[in-house]
Amino acid sequence: MSKKLKLVVSTGAGISAESGIKTFRDADGLWENYNVMEVASHDGYLRNPELIHKFYNDRRADLGKAEPNAAHRILKDLEKYYDVYVITQNVDDLHERAGSSNITHLHGELTKVRAVDDESKVFKIGYDVRTTPETVIEGHKVRPHIVFFQEAVPMIEPATELVAEADIFVIIGTSLAVYPAAGLLNYVRRGVPVYYIDPAPSRVPAGVTVIRKTATEGMAELQRILLAGIADKQ
Ligand code: APR
16 A cells, blocks of 8 residues: 555634534624633633633533534544544544544643643543632642633644645635634645635635535535545556
8 A cells, every 4th residue: 555645634613513513703603702802812811710711611511512523524534545634723622532543733622721830731621520710630720721812822833844744735614814723724835735615715715625515515525536536546
């Protein structure tokens, strides 16, 4: 079997929409009902940590009731034919639960908290634990293991390296509104095919093949395109 091609996928909230998880900027999205600077920014955390803990406790509880959808599962299935690397802006664990092998979280993980005084100490707490600014784990006060606005994105470097090695790059369900994640596309080598699956893309970068469908329908179509491509080569 010849060496597998590297399929690098960048996912946003849209891939989890069909699992019942709200996106941010769609109608009735999270940022319609919450002030992002109050519940997802570093300044907001310093001003009102109690509100931030509650916001992430509620989202974590919702996640416990959600399941991966067909789009997450197709990404796992494609591992039979490609080296698949998922780079996600999502903080849900639906890629993990669908079984994807290589996942890079750019914006953190809902199911984890970390020590306030030592960010290398990360604790998995599952879905139902509700934390407060006073919660202590192993002697450390904790905070959500989330990258707030105004904070660095530590995983962006490894993510850009993955995109630079991609043989195929796929973007699924992101408005491409938030950097540095939205800039990953700039690291794709010339000539590498780029697909963008989104029912209502807010902007379409040049040279990108758009599949104007939901994540589940779009991934089914992309799977057909990719597997036909493999069949042609055999
Ligand atoms: N399938 C695929 N895409 C969908 C679906 C669906 N069923 N429903 C909506 N979308 C698309 C929307 O058209 C939009 O382009 O998903 C995208 C969601 O965009 P956003 O809500 O902006 O989410 P995202 O791009 O992931 O936000 C990036 O912003 O607030 C921060 O940290 C937060 O990680 C988040 C970042």
